[in-house]
Amino acid sequence: MSRVVVVVGATSGIGRATARAFAERGDHLVLAARATDTLTEVRAECADAEVLTVPTDINEPAALEALAGAAVDRFGRVDVWVHTAAVMVYGRFDEVPAPVFDQVVRTDLLGAASSVRVALRHFRAAGAGTVVLTGSVLGHISAPYLSAYVASKWGLQGLARAVQQELRDSPRIRLCLVNPGSVDTPVYQQAANYFGRIGRPPPPISRPERVARAIVDCVDRPRREVSVGRLNVVLRAGFTVLPGVYDVLVGPLMRLAGLSGQPVAAHDGSVFAPNPTGEAVRGGHLPDLRQLVSGSAGAINAALRRRFG
Numbered sequence: 001m002s003r004v005v006v007v008v009g010a011t012s013g014i015g016r017a018t019a020r021a022f023a024e025r026g027d028h029l030v031l032a033a034r035a036t037d038t039l040t041e042v043r044a045e046c047a048d049a050e051v052l053t054v055p056t057d058i059n060e061p062a063a064l065e066a067l068a069g070a071a072v073d074r075f076g077r078v079d080v081w082v083h084t085a086a087v088m089v090y091g092r093f094d095e096v097p098a099p100v101f102d103q104v105v106r107t108d109l110l111g112a113a114s115s116v117r118v119a120l121r122h123f124r125a126a127g128a129g130t131v132v133l134t135g136s137v138l139g140h141i142s143a144p145y146l147s148a149y150v151a152s153k154w155g156l157q158g159l160a161r162a163v164q165q166e167l168r169d170s171p172r173i174r175l176c177l178v179n180p181g182s183v184d185t186p187v188y189q190q191a192a193n194y195f196g197r198i199g200r201p202p203p204p205i206s207r208p209e210r211v212a213r214a215i216v217d218c219v220d221r222p223r224r225e226v227s228v229g230r231l232n233v234v235l236r237a238g239f240t241v242l243p244g245v246y247d248v249l250v251g252p253l254m255r256l257a258g259l260s261g262q263p264v265a266a267h268d269g270s271v272f273a274p275n276p277t278g279e280a281v282r283g284g285h286l287p288d289l290r291q292l293v294s295g296s297a298g299a300i301n302a303a304l305r306r307r308f309g
């Protein structure tokens with residue numbers, strides 16, 4: 001039977017890939033984010049599914065209640081609530097303007113908490129349902145120049161664990177936390193920046209479709225926490241067992257691998273308003289295999305034509 005799946009943060013990156021993945025399975029979708037035109041694009045990409053789009057800013061009071069209400073009006077119920085919405089800011093803690101810091105924490109932690117509250121209200125009434133949150137490996141470790149994001153992800157980790165413990169009396173209501181490492185999404189270019197250099201995902205980089213598969217899988221086989229990223233375990237071990245060594249290395253590594261050499265003037269990115277032109281599934285940090293194959297085929301073809309007429 002088709003499930004009714006709400007995806008908050010469906011216009012870009014992991015959320016957009018997740019919407020496509022649920023659509024391929026024939027589930028009914030309720031897609032939310034701020035950028036109205038991009039939501040329409042994503043609806044077209046999910047042609048296999050019945051889709052409702054609901055422009056939503058999770059920081060607006062009652063916006064998430066309205067989203068849940070719209071989902072129930074259209075499909076009669078909600079079975080799965082996936083929350084991927086987030087924003088990011090680069091900069092030293094004391095150089096990030098306080099309103100930008102606060103808005104990142106509001107969006108990434110309090111916005112996710114509001115999503116969980118609304119979803120649980122519906123699931124408690126129905127007696128069943130699954131919430132999937134996207135945390136990060138940065139909910140277990142820390143990195144410089146991302147203090148608002150790291151603080152939010154540590155908060156989200158704690159929130160998820162506390163709610164999971166409260167849900168022990170309701171075994172048919174599940175909350176899963178998917179914690180990716182680096183993923184090739186636009187979030188790095190969309191981030192506010194007060195560091196002066198554009199950010200990028202440090203390797204190894206996963207594809208957003210890989211994280212989307214983990215999210216769909218969590219709904220089929222709910223688990224407390226799922227990590228996506230080959231280095232996550234190593235980073236957590238280093239942070240926990242050798243904190244002194246970790247702290248010596250993390251700054252230089254972040255400047256080398258987590259920040260590009262591309263200069264950028266201070267800006268607040270998509271923190272207060274969406275930037276639809278920057279929204280896509282991929283962030284362009286990994287080669288697109290299909291383009292690579294068709295580009296190579298074209299080049300080989302052209303070379304053969306030149307050689308043999």
Ligand SMILES: NC(=O)c1ccc[n+]([C@@H]2O[C@H](COP(=O)([O-])OP(=O)(O)OC[C@H]3O[C@@H](n4cnc5c(N)ncnc54)[C@H](OP(=O)(O)O)[C@@H]3O)[C@@H](O)[C@H]2O)c1
Binds near residue numbers: 034182187
């Ligand atoms: N990319 C990575 O390397 C990585 C690694 C670890 C964890 N994660 C986590 O994975 C999740 C998805 O990240 P991503 O990389 O896919 O980011 P992304 O491509 O930038 O997508 C973020 C999504 O959040 C939405 N959003 C932002 N502010 C919103 C608001 N106020 N109200 C409603 N929607 C809002 C955006 O849409 P609008 O702007 O249109 O509203 C967009 O759809 C996040 O929780 C992120 O922390 C990502």
